[in-house]
Structure formats: C-alpha cells, structure tokens
Amino acid sequence: MTPQPAERAGLTMADVARLADVSVMTVSNVVNDRAERVSAETRRRVQAVIASTGYRVNVPARQLRQGRTGSIVLAVPDFASAYFGELGARLAERLRPHGFRLVMELTRGTLDDELATLSSPHLDGHDAIILSMTAGTARDLADAQPRKPLVVIGERSVPPGFDHVAMDNIGGARLATDALLDAGARRIAVIGGQLDGPESMPVLRTQGYRDALASRSVPLDESLVVAGGVGLADGERAIRALIKAGVKFDAVFGLTDAAALGAMSALAAAGLRIPHDVKVVGWDNTELATYAIPPLSSVEPDNEAIADGIVRLLLRRLDDADAPAETTAPPARMVHRESTR
C-alpha cells in the first residue's frame, strides 16, 4: 500500500536507516550525495527504502542549518554551443567525486542575465558559481559583490579579489595565424574578428592575428576581418559575404570551431577545396573538429587544464573564503589536421 503524505511526513532518518538495515550516518551520506563513502549496493538499498516510504529530507531547513546545497552553477551564454557543453561535461565529472552536482544555467550573453546570476537571490540555492562572463565588465563584477564563491571564466578583465581562469587568447591566435602562414597562406579571413573595442575574446584573438602578421611583415587587410557572431550560421554567412563582395582570400581563421565549420560549409558550397584552395583553422578543438570533412585544424586552449584550474580554484575558495585570488591562463597549443595541410 502506498504510504499517505501524513505517514511520510512522520518518517525520520532513523526510520529509513532501520528499514534499510544501515546506520543513520549511511542514510545521511546517501541523501547528502556523499557517494564516495557508501557502496553502490548500499546506496541503492537506501534509495529503494526512500522511494518506497516517501521519506524526504527537508532541504530548506537543512540549508538553513548547514549552509550547503551541494550544487554548483555553471552560467554560460549558450546552451547549444559544443564548447560550453563539453566544458560542462568536464566540470561535472571533476566535481562529482567531491560531492557536488553541476547545473548549467543560461545568461544568453546579456549583461542583465550575467548580473542576475550574481546578485539574484537564486545564488543562495547553490554553493558557488562559475560564470562565463561575456557582457559584464570588471566594474560590474566589483559592483555586484557576489556573496558566494565565484570563479570567472572568459576573457574580460576581472578586478582584484576574484578568481579567474582565462584563455591564452593572444598566444593561441598567433599559433593559428602562424599555422596558416606556414602553410603558405597570405590573405587570411578572420571570422568573428574585431579590430577595436574593450577587451573581449574577439579583440584579443584579433590582436594575436595582427601580431603574427606583423612579425612576418604580412600586411593587414581590414576587409578580411569579418565582425559578427561565432556560430555555425555566422561562419557560413561571413564566407558567402566575402565571396559576394569579391574579396580574395586563401585561408580562414574561425574564432571558434563553429565559425570555422560554418565557413567550411560555405566554401564547399562555392566549390572551393579545403585545404587546396582555402586553408582553415578553428578554435576550441571540440570533438566536431576531429570529425569535420576534412578534419579541422584547431587551437586547443588546453580544455583539460582549464577544467582542472576552475575546479581547483573553486574548491580552494569553498574551503577558504579569504584565500588570495588567483588568475590562471593555461598556454594554448595548435592541433594540426588536414584543413591546413
């Protein structure tokens, strides 16, 4: 017979422990997701008792008591991006053994939503936040003063006192441009590039591109720098526009793999052969790059080291709110595949 709500409400952790023939501490470990302390079989037995009896922990009361939720938020501008999906998977895998669940939340890359993740009372439902900041500035962060451990990822400047895992944007873009120059290209279109403006991913990667050209005395042609988004559709649109405008180019540097793959699609549709007519490099080294036709050379920002760094800074900050803030930016490297050969 299904227990009624009134009966459920009366159950204690000790009742569950008795029914599952385990200690109260074991039940506590199961309901608090301290999986590493309980065998899989025991956990399943306790979960079965919880399911059949309807026992439930009073989470809001527990939060008030313990101040921990076991949940960490990764706030990203885009759910449908391969890069953020792969980052989320890496972080979830690393946080799990420490007893934390990772949840992903969407900011759409807007300032309002980025501030909401920091200032909103919603943050009280989580133990910490990992924020991919694309619209907010150092000033916004300093103003927001988030009251939970925060690790900022992304390219924007971060004020003192905040942990920050950055990418080697200028260095990686130099590597990408050098790879194309080494392969004989001289007129390299940059998809998503931006020549001026406040510090941002596009500005920094375009700076690396300029540096690489300058160091080989290759002139910069601004008509090759196509501002705009860095998704699949953006890359496709940028190449179609260049072809339509009669701009000549012998290579493409997509500021993301998605932009590069979109570009490759437009190149193929125009009958241009990769890499024979046009060489292509992307950025992120997502799984898609490996399976592109032809396989796409890509800047590997050291995604594993970035995930390691985020988790290390986050756990340290959870452990010690007063630890000195740290910035880390693993060096990028170039993964050469058929698209630049």
Next chain:
Amino acid sequence: MTPQPAERAGLTMADVARLADVSVMTVSNVVNDRAERVSAETRRRVQAVIASTGYRVNVPARQLRQGRTGSIVLAVPDFASAYFGELGARLAERLRPHGFRLVMELTRGTLDDELATLSSPHLDGHDAIILSMTAGTARDLADAQPRKPLVVIGERSVPPGFDHVAMDNIGGARLATDALLDAGARRIAVIGGQLDGPESMPVLRTQGYRDALASRSVPLDESLVVAGGVGLADGERAIRALIKAGVKFDAVFGLTDAAALGAMSALAAAGLRIPHDVKVVGWDNTELATYAIPPLSSVEPDNEAIADGIVRLLLRRLDDADAPAETTAPPARMVHRESTR
C-alpha cells in the same frame, strides 16, 4: 564605503524600495524574477540598489513560506550533445516569460543518476523536473513517485499518471529508410541500431527501419545493423568496422545526426563519395546537419513542437497537480539535403 555584513543583514525589502524609489511590490517582483511585471530600467535600478547595499532575500526561509524556487531542471544524459543543448536552449526561451529559469543537470544515462534526480532531496530545490529517461523503466518511475511535477521525455514506456513527451521513433525511422530506398539504396547500414531488447530509442528506430524494408520487400541483413553508441566517435568507428569486415553497403542511417556525421567522416577518409557512393541520413535535424559537408538529410522530430509540448504539460501540471496525465508525440518529418541526392 562598502556596507559591512552586519548592516546588510539588517536591510529589509522596504529599505531597498525606499532607496530605489519604487514600491515594495516592485522590489519583490525583481527579486522573484517576475520580470514581465517590471520595466527593464526599473529592474536595473532595483538591482543596482541590491548590489550596492548588499541586500539579500533569505531564500531558504522564502522557500519554506512560498514553496516555489522559480527553477526547473532539465536532466539529460549528456551535456556535450548538440541535441540536448538545442533542447535546453528552446526550453529556457519558452520558460523565461513564465518567470522560470531552466537549469540543466547531468544523468550520464545511468539508472542511479536518473533515480537520484527523482528521489533525491535535491529536487526540493526546484519547482519541477523534465527528465530525459534513457536507463530507467516504467517500473522505476512508478516506484520513485517523485513529489514534484515531472514531465518525462524519451522513448521508454511511462506508467499511467505521468506526463510524457515522446518522439515518433518508428514513424521517423520509416521516413529515413524510405528516403534512402527512394534514392536507390538497397543495403542500408544502421548506426546505433538494435534488433531486440526492451523498448528504447535504438529498438524503436530499428523497428521503423525494418518496417520500411519489409514494406518494399527489401531483405534485412543483420550484419548491417551496428549496435553501440550514437555519438560522433561511434559513427566513425562503426563505418571503419564495416569497411574492415568487408560488409558492402550503399547507404547509412545514423540514429542521431552525431552518429551520421561521424559516419560521414569515416566515409570521406575511406575515399567514398557522399551521396554518389554512399547516401546518408541522420536524426535530430540539429544545426550541424545544415552545415555538414555535404549537408546532411535528417529526420526532424519536430523539435519546436516537442519543446512546446514539454512546456505546456509542465505549466499545466504546476497549475494543477491532479490534472489527468497526458502523452504527446508530434509526428516526425523528413528534411532532404544533399547527402541523399
């Protein structure tokens, strides 16, 4: 001067309202994310006061009082999948106007994690759950008796009393197979196929494939049904294995776009031309299909209708816990692109 924690703790919603020159109700609307009731400018002003004063709502206390968190979980087997990323983006966009944030959580497709999303006290931190069930069975669901509104997505049978948004798996697979047969193929490899076993995505789609073959009296060759995963790497591996084993085929049906794209990569590496030597169809009609080289024909499960259906059933259930359970499965359709021409 930055207010100290002691000062912050003493602030009330009325203080924030006075400083921002708005009503207490407006502050309440802002902190409770009822964005549709507040102009963007007013919201920013209230958020600025909250940021500068350090005012914070006591969320656990508020939860105990109101029983709502404003958060809805989408639990998926894979963060890095284009399909689930695109689904998450669609759902977030639809839930936002109703004042709900969507967070994505990972089950890794394991029974333990799927049950944990239902039975775990973590569910108390959210108002409802959308569960993509791949390991659990109807029995598991009936046993778990989740105490929050739940919409199940995916192919598994769902017991009476649960809202369920399913895909037209058999119908869509018939369309995919028919498209390949219409294009002249007779030996169609199925990547991720499964001939027997309990109801699941692979079994149902393979059933649609068998039905289509049977209706044209094309014999089924079991060596063409390659069991296994449906990611990029799985598709690539399956085709390499078929080629190595000397199995002849003139078409590929990938049970996902990812499997089909991985297969295309292996076909290209083997020097086989798409569609001339081998025709290819995927499933999900992700953005990647459009930008594949060549563009990939794909089964469109009606992703928009699926997202609409999930949100409709969820809002109805939040509104009325006793509403009769409903199952909906929008009809699939075929999107023809160059890979089958």
